[in-house]
Amino acid sequence: MDNDGYICDFELHDMLKEVGCPKPGYMVREIIKGLDRNNDKKISFEEFLAVGLKLHLKTVIRAVFH
Numbered sequence: 001m002d003n004d005g006y007i008c009d010f011e012l013h014d015m016l017k018e019v020g021c022p023k024p025g026y027m028v029r030e031i032i033k034g035l036d037r038n039n040d041k042k043i044s045f046e047e048f049l050a051v052g053l054k055l056h057l058k059t060v061i062r063a064v065f066h
């Protein structure tokens with residue numbers, strides 16, 4: 001992370017490696033594409049937060065139904 005407030009492909013690549021689930025470059029770019037809402041090829045804090053919330057909601061919904 002270079003602390004510019006955005007996560008770009010190589011930063012996400014390093015992050016995934018650090019948390020023990022490395023992904024090849026093309027997959028990292030697919031993930032970025034999936035999260036990127038304004039198509040600047042970077043993930044802003046807001047975009048990241050939106051995903052975090054979605055994942056959190058999924059967990060909550062799963063807990064409710066199981």
Ligand SMILES: [Ca+2]
Nearest residue numbers: 036038040042
């Ligand atoms: Ca973006």
